[in-house]
Amino acid sequence: MGSKEKVILDKQAIDRAVTRITHEILEKNKGYDNLVLIGIRSGGDHLAALIREKINEIEGGQVPHGAVDVTMYRDDVGQGVVRPLGKTEIPFALDNRHVILVDEVIYTGRTIRAAMDALMDIGRPSSIQLAVLVDRGHRELPIRADYVGRNVPSARDENIQVSFDEAHQPLEVRLIKP
Amino acid sequence: MAFSHKHIIGTQQLSREDIELILETAESFKEINQRDIKKVPTLRGKTIINLFYENSTRTRTSFELAGKRMSADTINISASGSSVTKGETLEDTAKNIEAMNADVIVMRHSCSGAPDYLAKRLTKSSVINAGDGAHEHPSQALLDLLTIKEHKGRIEGLTVAIIGDIARSRVARSDLYALKTMGATVRLAGPATMLPPGLEEMGAEVYTDINEAIKDADVVIMLRIQLEREGGNTLVPTLREYAQFFALNTENLKLAKPDAIVMHPGPLNRGVEISSYVADGSQNVILEQVENGVAVRMALLYLLAGGSDEE
Numbered sequence: 001m002g003s004k005e006k007v008i009l010d011k012q013a014i015d016r017a018v019t020r021i022t023h024e025i026l027e028k029n030k031g032y033d034n035l036v037l038i039g040i041r042s043g044g045d046h047l048a049a050l051i052r053e054k055i056n057e058i059e060g061g062q063v064p065h066g067a068v069d070v071t072m073y074r075d076d077v078g079q080g081v082v083r084p085l086g087k088t089e090i091p092f093a094l095d096n097r098h099v100i101l102v103d104e105v106i107y108t109g110r111t112i113r114a115a116m117d118a119l120m121d122i123g124r125p126s127s128i129q130l131a132v133l134v135d136r137g138h139r140e141l142p143i144r145a146d147y148v149g150r151n152v153p154s155a156r157d158e159n160i161q162v163s164f165d166e167a168h169q170p171l172e173v174r175l176i177k178p
Numbered sequence: 179m180a181f182s183h184k185h186i187i188g189t190q191q192l193s194r195e196d197i198e199l200i201l202e203t204a205e206s207f208k209e210i211n212q213r214d215i216k217k218v219p220t221l222r223g224k225t226i227i228n229l230f231y232e233n234s235t236r237t238r239t240s241f242e243l244a245g246k247r248m249s250a251d252t253i254n255i256s257a258s259g260s261s262v263t264k265g266e267t268l269e270d271t272a273k274n275i276e277a278m279n280a281d282v283i284v285m286r287h288s289c290s291g292a293p294d295y296l297a298k299r300l301t302k303s304s305v306i307n308a309g310d311g312a313h314e315h316p317s318q319a320l321l322d323l324l325t326i327k328e329h330k331g332r333i334e335g336l337t338v339a340i341i342g343d344i345a346r347s348r349v350a351r352s353d354l355y356a357l358k359t360m361g362a363t364v365r366l367a368g369p370a371t372m373l374p375p376g377l378e379e380m381g382a383e384v385y386t387d388i389n390e391a392i393k394d395a396d397v398v399i400m401l402r403i404q405l406e407r408e409g410g411n412t413l414v415p416t417l418r419e420y421a422q423f424f425a426l427n428t429e430n431l432k433l434a435k436p437d438a439i440v441m442h443p444g445p446l447n448r449g450v451e452i453s454s455y456v457a458d459g460s461q462n463v464i465l466e467q468v469e470n471g472v473a474v475r476m477a478l479l480y481l482l483a484g485g486s487d488e489e
Contacts, residue, residue, distance in 0.1 A: 078483070081485050089209070121215050
């Protein structure tokens, strides 16, 4: 095909970015008390697991983590083909917790809107903060991330992909030009 | 992987991939039914009509809840108290419902083939068969499969015994097609008058002795003796005699595998096809079937109404 690919974050760069995000989360929330990590399927849940590991390394404590699938809350259900559903797994109450919502890439903001609606249907968190590995711009809703791994200015016809290995560890972030 | 069906008429038309997709989708919806707030916005603005020409509590309520929990508008029409009693034909009733822009028509009818007849004549609405005569009841079979999969972790390679009035059971037919597609061994058993010809050609093993059918089975599905039909056309001398030879009880259940599960599509005739000891015993999963029914129907409605119509 005529498409060009460029690696914008390799394994080490991703690891450093996630480590920094983890420190920022701990700094802003003054520790991990009352925190929960919720990853957006699929990809965000793997990153949430990675942040959880790093919190454990840094502060020596286990933060509950879950995954949310936003397909049922998308604003384009009924347009195009039916999307397969993933599972939402949040085996703890969200009420009065600080939720760190984790996704790979923030783009239009519509996925995050759907995820926030999904969380609100499950409980009433004290706050929701957003952590993303890549912010590629082009927001269509008034939504911003609290923790960003890398800002990557991109064109709308480009695509950004985060790949993971079989153990769900992030491998690299690629920018794909049409 | 895409779901290519516009209507759900029977499990006979569903491929293995279709069934796997439906079960996976249902597993995702199950989580919603356990929440405090049992509602998601997925099908808001969609209209689902339950068109029931035959009595039903469980299936109709289940479809209605499934639609409502996905924020669709669901309306129930039963044949009594509607224009059906004024002599309107099935096709006219359905065309009128379609003209009101219903997205899905869920239909139960005493005539085999009625949902298929409608599906071929409607241009916009999807049709889900909620039981037609002695033909099929696909959503019941799919909830049976989900329940089996949850308990056994698989369907392929299992031995499933289905016992009772096979001749008049749409559940047996839908279960048979779906279980065979998924690679299970299906044994059908009942009195000879309740075993129609041709079952072997459909892939089943046929027994007239309940004990042989149950032996080493992983799953035992008991069918309801349809008392309302038994009055008109009797296939067994007396219910008492039927219970004597074909009821599932604590004794014959011992022939099945020790971890076998007992299922029943409901409503139960306690003391006829199933003893109360078994119906309330540790191996019964009958109420889990009901719970799974809502999730499976949510999956079917989502797969039919969650995409666009463009072909």
